[in-house]
Amino acid sequence: MAGGMWLRCLLGPHLQRIHRSPDQSQPEGRSGRRGWTYQPRSLEKHTDSILGWASTLWSLSYYSSPLLLCYLYRKGYICSSKLVPVSQYVGTVLVCLLGVACLRGWGRWKNSEYFQFISILEETRSNHTPENKKKLKCYDFDFSFWPSDFSWSDVSSSKSSKTGVSLLKPEPRLRGAADSVLNSVRTLPCHVIGYLIAHSFGRRMLYPGSVGLLQKAMRPMLQQGLARLIEEFDGQRNKLVACDGNEIDTMFVDRRKEGGRKGRTLVICCEGNAGFYEVGCMNTPLEGGYSVLGWNHPGFGGSTGVPFPQNEANAMDVVIQFAIHKLGFQISDIVVYAWSIGGFTASWAVMSYPEIQSLVLDASFDDLLPLALKVMPDSWRPLVQHTVRQYMNLNNADQVLKYQGPVLLIRRTKDEIITTTGPEDIMSNRGNDLLLKLLQYRYPKIMTDEGIRVTRQWLGASNHLEEASVYSGYEVDDEWCESVLQSYQADRDVTFPWSVGEDMTMEGRRQLALFLARKYMRNFESTHCTPLPAAEFHPPWRLRNQKM
Template sequence: MARTRWLKLSTMKLTWQCLFSPRLYKIYKDGPSESMYQAKGFEKWGDRVISSASTILNIGLYTSPFICMYIYKRGFFSIDECKGLARFFGGVGCILAISFIMRGLGRASNPKYVAFMKALTNTTADHTTYLSNIRNYDFEFRAWPVTYAVPPKLKSSWLQGHPFNNCANVELPMYQRTFIQVLAYVATHTFALRLIYPGSLGLIHTLFWDALFQGRAHLVESYDGKRSKLKTAEGNFLDTMFIDNRKLSTKGNTLVVCCEGNSGFYEIGIMTTPVKAGYSALGWNHPGFAGSTGLPYPEQEKNAIDAVMQFAINELKFEPEDIIMFGWSIGGYTAAWAAVNYPVKALVLDATFDDLLPLAENQMPSSWSLLVKEVVRSYVDLNVAELLSEYEGPIQLVRRTEDEIICIRPGLLSSNRGNHLLLRLLEVRHPEALTASNDSVVAVNRYIGLLESQRAALARSDISNTDRTSLLLISKYMRDYKSTHCTPLPENVFDSIVHNITNNRN
């Protein structure tokens, strides 16, 4: 009798835990690599109702202004209509409550889900064993335990960091300047940041969900990837993936920290390039991307990459001198920031621009120029060239010859903003070569817009010493790769770049 009562209480407790427990997506090494965890019976139907309700709610939030206008015009704010709406929402609430109960009962009766719950809640095991057990599963990232936390920073008061401290249009009269600042604040916090970082949109995450799931499963099952959750200094949580190749090759002793683009995720991004080349790799998702929380404002981005670097050094036990920063596109900003603030081995920037402002102005109507300038300079000032001026270590720039994203004029190589990034680098590192005469400046500007093959042909011809020096400087820091912006960099090209910059330190 006592045993029966204990079993009932245990079942009730398990069912209660399963009411709001995380959704399980996959049990690794349980069936084909592409297979997912299959919910059955009550769990399946409860999940469908809850997922449908969540989707409708998200759509409703985005369209809430139009819905409220419609309700107001139809007179639904009268007492009788409000009673009807209350009954409707009360009915929906009852259906959702029943769905949660059904899902909890279904999960509690599924041995595979029960085993997952035991692994997730068994926090009495030592930390290494606990992480090893839960890494056998893929589930909602919100429920992942924090693997590594950076000590929190003291937050400045609003008055110290309020948005109107800076102004990009100081030449305007006060009333115009104030209006532009207010407009820029509203624009940045509604749509502008999401235009710059489309990957932070929930819609993009929904559209990419299957690809992200399959990519993550591939990293875990093919390369023994280890997922971790980091907590940044401001309290955001980062979704990361580490692949350790230290036992497989000598190149594995070098860690490549991968910084993705504005719609890039580690699951389907640049991470596999260094892994296939034999290096260890650490990928992470920007704040607001996939499982990571927050939003990709520059300060949050810097805190994010700082947490990633501290995790790599303190938890994964890589020395900074054995870390290569690999940034693609807008990820060049965080990669360059880390290279400036940590004594890393090298910095590789692929398809990266010098400054966000020219690209933003090129995409927006000219009548918006003042607003665009205020938004970028005051809130999203991703000036990679300025960061590079502080970096003194080995570096290689990769320019895509058919880049359609960071070229001001598509198809025109001389308008690629990577050229300006190189120019800034040469101005800082070789001022004597560029200021010796006007001829050297003219030569660099003339040759930087040429293809690498064209410059190589010129170098073999009879040219002046000034021209030859210019060609050598360009080829020293920049390499061409024939492709569009989003084509993955082949592992042999990446391996060649790393070999060159680490053996011929520039």
């Protein structure tokens, strides 16, 4: 029995923190604290430090391996006479590290807090009852050891399948069979190079938060944020299994018991390319009083996998299914909120689940391709186009156009990330293109050349005073504009696109264009990475008689 527990301690996960809720007793010497960082004893502490350094060195060697191998080859170290001593040295190091790991297991076994934790973990694995899960959730440990709380296969109505959920694909070009074969042969090198770029530095450039070294550097901050969500907001951490087998790390804060409409509304948050729910945009609706469900991209935090578009969509699918079937929210009570690159999964969600109440996109863009072309050499343009469209096709605008519900776009007036020429040129902000594409699709008779011109003029305003000046310059009557739209909707009750404005004067179309632009987009005077204050998080505009 003792040997079995020592082996479990040896193979067990890292324990970072012990959470305690107010109704639980505190150990001696820890009164007045809701949680504390796990303190390993001397033997476990030092051996864990050695293994941590070994892991870091391995990560550095992995990422630098191409350069390292070239250097060793040029120096003549890659040959049979040199490889045998090297292999012996590596074997000796591995044996030493194994001995260090055994000593760490002994140190854990002698620590009463770790021994209690590993006992609860083993009991939960063998008997997955709510009581055992409640005990286990008092601990913060390596999430790969966390038992699954929900799987896509638990519900039969999931939109996912064993081949993954559906994504929008670029339109294929029609050509003859002979031309198609010839073109395939001609573009084969481009396909190969594009694949290598996407699966090496391309994916890491697009999602730097998936890089292990960055996560290690951010670990103290992430642990602090996780402790705050659990101990101050009574957050519930859950592991979801997507249709592709990836495990998705989620955090849910329930405000329904507090009453009110906000508490009954669930805001699902989609983070940016270096964002984690522990410290990301989840805090904005949380401070606003909403029930909130945050999740980490595949490869981020406790989530497994890599954040390619298909994996991202699969993760979002299981998050929505979890919210409906396990948390008990109606889909019409769900708001999807995204920051930056999270707009891809958010727009996929409302495209695939059109009954979702509304969509809020903060500092997001219409399409990844223009932003990718901005940072790559001009000579690479054909290769970049192929790689993005084939492997990283984040086509947010195309997906948003398939959604009929209310949408709010938040534009950062000093955004330095999603502008193509720089933060000083607000007209190069790709959020403008997202707004124009949305308005042109929904209101094509209003967004004629003149409507687009006045909307661009309004978008060129970099502060509230300039906005108001453009708005008042065209003498926009808000009440008249809303009454026109309400009358059109009452008479027809049709889906978008609307034909409202086709029999209207140019002056009327101008007013409606500016009115709609201001309703669909709000400016926030800040840079890209500034956290959005709760006061700036609003439900999207809807007509007064529009259905919820």
